Amino acid sequence: MSWTITAKTVCLVTGASAGIGRETARGLAARGATVMVAGRNPQRTEEVTRELRRTTGNPRISHFVADFSSLDEVRRLAAAVKERHTALHVLINNAGVWHQRWQVSHDGFENTFAVNHLASFLLTRLLRDRLVASAPARVITVSSVLHRLARRIRFEDLNHRQGPSLYGLAPYVHSKLANLLFAAELARRLAGTGVTSNALHPGNVATSVVRDSRLLTLGIQVGRLFLRTPVQGARTTLFLATAPELDDVTGRYFADCRLRQPARAARDATTARRLWQVSRTLCGQGEPDERTTVPPAVADGALFDVTIRYREPVFARYAGLPVRTYEWQHQVRAADAADAERQGRAEFEVLRLASSVGWSRDIVEVRCQRVD
Numbered sequence: 001m002s003w004t005i006t007a008k009t010v011c012l013v014t015g016a017s018a019g020i021g022r023e024t025a026r027g028l029a030a031r032g033a034t035v036m037v038a039g040r041n042p043q044r045t046e047e048v049t050r051e052l053r054r055t056t057g058n059p060r061i062s063h064f065v066a067d068f069s070s071l072d073e074v075r076r077l078a079a080a081v082k083e084r085h086t087a088l089h090v091l092i093n094n095a096g097v098w099h100q101r102w103q104v105s106h107d108g109f110e111n112t113f114a115v116n117h118l119a120s121f122l123l124t125r126l127l128r129d130r131l132v133a134s135a136p137a138r139v140i141t142v143s144s145v146l147h148r149l150a151r152r153i154r155f156e157d158l159n160h161r162q163g164p165s166l167y168g169l170a171p172y173v174h175s176k177l178a179n180l181l182f183a184a185e186l187a188r189r190l191a192g193t194g195v196t197s198n199a200l201h202p203g204n205v206a207t208s209v210v211r212d213s214r215l216l217t218l219g220i221q222v223g224r225l226f227l228r229t230p231v232q233g234a235r236t237t238l239f240l241a242t243a244p245e246l247d248d249v250t251g252r253y254f255a256d257c258r259l260r261q262p263a264r265a266a267r268d269a270t271t272a273r274r275l276w277q278v279s280r281t282l283c284g285q286g287e288p289d290e291r292t293t294v295p296p297a298v299a300d301g302a303l304f305d306v307t308i309r310y311r312e313p314v315f316a317r318y319a320g321l322p323v324r325t326y327e328w329q330h331q332v333r334a335a336d337a338a339d340a341e342r343q344g345r346a347e348f349e350v351l352r353l354a355s356s357v358g359w360s361r362d363i364v365e366v367r368c369q370r371v372d
Contacts, residue, residue: 015095068119078126116175135194187251306344
């Protein structure tokens with residue numbers, strides 16, 4: 001049956017209290033869908049909900065408040081969505097930030113990565129069963145063409161502690177690459193369920209995503225004549241949410257309502273799988289994955305923090321930099337410290353090979369500490 005938006009089509013749009021998210025919610029409501037608006041600011045989210053009801057004439061618009069810098073709030077949002085509706089047909093992961101300076105999330109992560117990637121990852125996983133039960137359904141993730149500036153996922157430094165970033169650009173482009181890898185891996189894991197997963201670049205839009213940067217906000221104000229409006233920026237998102245011809249299209253990347261090819265780093269299936277597993281760990285989701293079995297011996301083992309101190313002498317000499325010692329941390333379940341060290345070393349090697357260059361790394365020290 002061809003995809004159609006009706007009053008029975010239940011949609012959730014995150015980051016919908018302003019900008020592209022608000023116009024996406026407006027477009028879905030205008031087409032008659034049942035729309036849930038999720039925003040960070042309580043007053044603004046409620047005001048947007050009332051305004052959308054008034055301007056679209058659609059009373060089936062509700063709202064939730066959730067700060068995506070807190071994974072607990074993401075969990076509460078997922079629970080509230082499930083409680084309010086027995087079905088979910090469209091999930092639009094639109095919420096995003098761009099901080100000028102390094103900020104930490106409620107859970108201790110670099111906040112741009114936490115909001116732009118981890119929150120969407122966790123929310124989608126928590127709503128997965130509801131989406132599958134409601135199939136056909138669609139998951140749409142808003143990325144950016146700026147993902148092309150990120151050559152790889154920095155597994156060894158997801159919190160961007162190892163170097164300065166000009167106006168917060170590095171964490172932002174890194175998170176946008178993560179969005180694409182997540183959308184592609186989600187498509188693979190949802191194959192055959194009737195749920196599709198696609199990502200998009202909305203265009204260069206004048207929005208409040210850079211609200212924490214005075215300089216970038218000034219740039220937005222100056223460049224408004226050359227930037228797209230939020231209405232224009234929402235067009236590709238709405239196309240992915242409503243177009244009947246996309247029934248069987250999944251794992252793809254769009255811009256200007258057309259299929260595009262993302263950067264090579266975004267097409268790396270090995271990196272996508274590693275990012276998925278690492279994201280699960282960071283989000284505290286220890287349960288078996290949809291297509292992953294956990295050996296009983298490991299599942300019943302103790303929890304260990306594995307810390308590996310290492311150097312990259314070849315890279316340092318190539319780049320003309322001093323040889324520094326870095327730390328990489330990982331959490332595993334293992335029978336004992338020796339097993340934890342073995343797993344940690346193996347994971348460390350996988351992540352090294354998954355990087356875009358795979359420089360050799362000299363391990364200086366491995367520390368394993370039991371935490372439960």
